[in-house]
Amino acid sequence: MSDASQLPPPVLAVDNLRVAYGARVAVGGVSFRIDRGEIFGLLGPNGAGKTSTLSAIEGLVKPKSGRSLIDGIDTVQHPLEAKARLGVQLQSSSFQAELSIEQIAKLYAGLYGVHLSREQIDASMRTIGLDAELGKRFKQLSGGQQQRMALYIATIHEPLLLLLDEPTAGLDPQSRRALWQRIEQARGAGRSILLTTHSMEEAQAVCDRVAIIDHGALLTTGTPAELIEKHKDDPRVLEVAHGPVTLEDVFIGLTGSEIRD
Ligand SMILES: Nc1ncnc2c1ncn2[C@@H]1O[C@H](COP(=O)(O)OP(=O)(O)O)[C@@H](O)[C@H]1O
Ligand SMILES: [Mg+2]
Incomplete structure (x- = not known):
């Protein structure tokens, strides 16, 4: 070989x-x-x-x-x-302004054809320290929280x-x-x-x-x-x-x- x-x-x-x-x-x-x-x-x-x-x-x-x-x-x-x-995090990330963090996670999972249960989303958000922010909008997060969320979204489909x-x-x-x-x-x-x-x-x-x-x-x-x-x-x-x-x-x-x- x-x-x-x-x-x-x-x-x-x-x-x-x-x-x-x-x-x-x-x-x-x-x-x-x-x-x-x-x-x-x-x-x-x-x-x-x-x-x-x-x-x-x-x-x-x-x-x-x-x-x-x-x-x-x-x-x-x-x-x-x-x-x-391929998973991508652009130089400046912005997601749909009016959606909550939880809705954004579900939206992108859906776009990638990945099914995420409520439990899976909760577990992921705990891992990236956003479990207390699930109801917040992306623009309400700190810079570090936004970057962690953007990285999470980029890896949803396990590229x-x-x-x-x-x-x-x-x-x-x-x-x-x-x-x-x-x-x-x-x-x-x-x-x-x-x-x-x-x-x-x-x-x-x-x-x-x-x-x-x-x-x-x-x-x-x-x-x-x-x-x-x-x-x-x-x-x-x-x-x-x-x-x-x-x-x-x-x-x-x-x-x-x-x-x-
Ligand atoms: N859409 C664009 N139209 C015209 N010039 C561009 C465009 N995007 C980038 N450039 C030019 O291309 C060069 C490389 O830019 P870029 O790839 O953004 O560099 P970096 O990411 O390393 O800062 C720069 O001179 C920039 O001004
Ligand atoms: Mg650049």
């Missing part, structure tokens, strides 16, 4: 993906792979092309060229089969791959830790996760591997420790380091000190 064709395909294979809005190239041909049970972080400053990369994988924008395969399934040629394996766009942006440290724990639990349940962040701390705390992206191109890929080892003698990195080289030094060294708004 050493034949390579017997191996399962990677959970996500992105090959030379290009995204453009009119003449503006947002993603200029990126390639990477995510294996089973892996948390992969796409790190990049504002405007680097993170959301555009995710949008192309999700089928929200049509790539100009290249392709992405989820569990070996081409997302453009077989969008329904690919999406059935193989989760795409989380800046899942912890704007959260306080306690909420951020709670969400990291939820993301690690999702990995423990056999899912793979692609998340975007500009937090080096987050990349080091939860990501098995990361890629640094800027101006629509991947600059480097590896474990956080590998990236430090690989780039610690780069003069651009040494110039910005204060003492032993950190992942943030590598990030700033490779993407430059210019401020992006």
Whole structure:
């Protein structure tokens, strides 16, 4: 059984993906792979092309060229089969404003074709610490509660791959830790996760591997420790380091000190 064709395909294979809005190239041909049970972080400053990369994988924008395969399934040629394996948390989540948390859970379960009993919803809401908020509307929740709810909704149909766009942006440290724990639990349940962040701390705390992206191109890929080892003698990195080289030094060294708004 050493034949390579017997191996399962990677959970996500992105090959030379290009995204453009009119003449503006947002993603200029990126390639990477995510294996089973892996948390992969796409790190990049504002405007680097993170959301555009995710949008192309999700089928929200049509790539100009290249392709992405989820569990070996081409997302453009077989969008329904690919999406059935995908759970998505967009950069800013908003659900139907007038519905309660419980109604939202039921609505999305129904959309995914999953039956959830009252007991199952209660148990899930207890797990994510929202059992006291069942009657509240989404917009009445705190930022951390909203992100936990959005992550729960993204996993209702037990997808193989989760795409989380800046899942912890704007959260306080306690909420951020709670969400990291939820993301690690999702990995423990056999899912793979692609998340975007500009937090080096987050990349080091939860990501098995990361890629640094800027101006629509991947600059480097590896474990956080590998990236430090690989780039610690780069003069651009040494110039910005204060003492032993950190992942943030590598990030700033490779993407430059210019401020992006
Ligand atoms: N709908 C759009 N129309 C035109 N340009 C866009 C659109 N969305 C993003 N862009 C541009 O594409 C580039 C990448 O954006 P984005 O993927 O949102 O980056 P990130 O998520 O890393 O901040 C930026 O220059 C941004 O201004
Ligand atoms: Mg973005």
